[in-house]
Amino acid sequence: MARRGTWAAALRTPVGACSAVLLALVVVLAALAPLLWGEGAAAIDTDAIGQGPSGAHPFGTDSLGRDLLLRTLVATRLSVGLAVLATAIGAGTGVVLGTLPSVLPRRVGRLLTAVVDIAVAFPGLLLALFLAVIFGVGTHGAVLAIGFATAPAFARLVQTLSASVSGRDFVAAARIAGVGRIRLLARHVLPNIGEPLVVNATIGAGSALLAFAGLSFLGIGVQAPDYDWGRLLREGLDGIYVTPVAALAPAAAVVLAGLAFNLVGETVAAVVGVRTHATRRGAPPLPAAPSAPGEPPADAVLVVENLRVAFPGPSGWTVPVRGVSFSVRAGEAIGVVGESGSGKSLTALAVSRLVEAPGLVTADRLEFAGKALAEASDRELGTALAMVFQDPMTSFNPARRVGGQLAEVSEQHHGLSRRQAFARAVDRLAAVRVPAPERRARQYPHEFSGGMRQRAMIGMGLMGRPKLIVADEPTTALDVTVQRQVLRLLARTREAEGAAILLISHDIAVVAQTCERMLVMYAGRIVEDLPSGAAAQHPYTRALLATTVDLDTDRDRPLEVIPGRPPEPGQVPEGCAFAARCPLASDRCRAEDPVLEPAGDGHRVACWHPQVTVLSGQSQEEGAA
């Protein structure tokens, strides 16, 4: 399983390795120290009372002449054991308190939630002290006190986590299916919040350890003749000016054990949240044989040759974009279509220089406006290249007014004053037909509807003089009527500003409607580059067209489907990536990867068996799925 690999990778990081070593040390000591040195630690030696460090007693002795090193080591079991026990009580109580409100009647549930909220507001240690007094001085009292003092925080965590899980559709589906509340909780909610709870409990154990040491130090924790680190610390403190090591040894033990728990928690969190970076990272695989690139047209805004985007994974590099070549001429509208995972969005990000580390972009040639993209300054890109994203809600800063965000572009790149920049922002909002632009510029993004936000995003691109607008699924989140408005706006902008457009979409109809030329991508390659009106030659393009449902689809026949699924980026087969799903595939297709080659006027296709006959766009494959 992949999980095992992640654990192994996590252990190879410095934090992972430290935490493993520390935890192993603590566990071994807790298990073995009392057996090995228990008697030695209890042996009273009246000849060596209150001694400093010496050969026989490296950390000195206490007021009864007992060896402090041994006592510190032996105390590991009690200290750690009590901390773990307290954490278990805290976590257990927390889970019960946190989940009860969803099972209890509504009013009682709310009351319980309120009580937990108040308890959370209390400082933990104060609560522990208070409870310790109630439960009585001693080990039992202290365990219960610390356990219950940490419970509210856990309860709160459980409530928050289960609220987010309960909002998901699978819980709704289970409810409709008639699953009862308790089973819902036990089978659907708790398993899905287990991981963060375990992480928090591990880190919580570190805090419990500290709290316990604190209570014992204050004299309301462990009582003699038992001893834990807190108690040793208290005893050692009396002589801190004479024999400082007597206090420092248990203090160091507390710190180390606390560190062990915290680091283990961090490591587990890293694995669970998949935050680990792979450590093995050789060079990415070499580019495959480049496709035959023609000389780009003289007025090209964007020239891309053999573009590859690679990401490091736990088992080597995956290459979601595998050698893409195309060029965009000034004022041209080009669409990129493909299914999810085809690499179309990454291609768009790569030409906008937005692929972030650890992603790696390589290309034989990647030029924007006649210059290598890698050398273009931020100002040049900021004013000449505009980007429109799928979700306009996340591409604006929600805490700033829209006009200010647009104006910032001109302040940064054109050196306009704030007032001038704002005036330009209003002008640009008007240009993208935002009604009442003056008023709208003073509003926040959340006050805009999705379509208006997308307009404002395009308006932001128009603050400069864009030569190219890269629009990545700009209308996917919008409704058809609004989609049409935004697409029309893009088309008008292109006319007015002479900007070229690179439109990424999963919807071949949208691209056909908006663009002169489309690039069809499959498994990280361009498989066909064709003028929008032309008859498709690649079987994949033809299948995509055939599967599209529109208002003329025959209702009495089953819909066309493409059997199978695209290959995962890490497992692209030899030969043509589409061969496994292609009705025309031959042995050659499975062995040799076809190269994108010219196939008529402005048409390129990467296929060994292109379909040149002019058909109505209906292919015969059917049914099987």
Place this chain on the structure above:
Amino acid sequence: MSALEFDAVSVRYGRLTAVDGVSLTVPSGQVVGLVGESGSGKSTLARAAAGLAPVSAGRVRLDGVDVRRLPRRRPLQMVFQDPYSSLDPRMAIGESIAEAMPRGAGRRAEVARLLELVNLDPDRADMLPGRLSGGQRQRVALARALAGRPKVLIADEITSALDVSVQGAVLNLVRDVQRRLALSMLFISHNLAVVRYVSDVVAVMYLGRIVEAGPAAQVLTDPQHPYTRDLLAAAPSAHRSLLDDTGDDPLADTEPADPHHPPSGCRYHPRCPIGPLAHPDRTVCVTTDPAGEAAGRSHSAACHFAAGHPTRRSA
């Protein structure tokens, strides 16, 4: 016979009225397609029928019985939009399906039968959903819905999270299963083309109201409400260019209304191409709610001028 009836159903969340007095019937064994933009309340209506949203006014009835009085394992099941969130990532798919079944023996065989019904290999019953593709997950979700032996199935945007190549297979399957089991189905989508393909009856929803409803062929070929006409005209089509039809009228840039502050009178009037914006004398659109006499018009169209503007066929 198992008809699902919405009778003047309203759903309110605080001050927001997501669904406002909707009456709609899903006749036994038929598919009713519900279209509308996001925020129009179509999903809320579905969730109200499934008991996931509070019904503030009106009734949802299944065979004359209020859905709130149905037994816990109700004969009404739902398939959700996002197959990545609608299956428990920690539960084997077979178990998810079995959970929806009435208690009793032969669960394992029944799970296998259902998986086969949705064209999945029964050996996959022990897999976690993480190992399935989006289309396969959606089939599992369908199998789980069928496990409850429903009479009514609600499909809420079940293909909008899927790629086109997969969408066809899921739609074929749903249509096939619906016919084979004679289910009544409420099929919700923002995609008019998809709704047209699946449905016998089409209802169009705008800002919490149904503005037009009728037999699919009639509504789509002879739309009565201007909003339906706009939807039809805006549907993307590879055969039509963007800029050729209506040209550049300023109406095309009006903003969708805010559901928190629905417009007075006809809710579509601020965007309507045949309303007061185009014809200043049509003040009735601003002052009077056309829903009142909708029942008397063709397709129950909620438009004062529905009859005055018959066929303007598109597509």
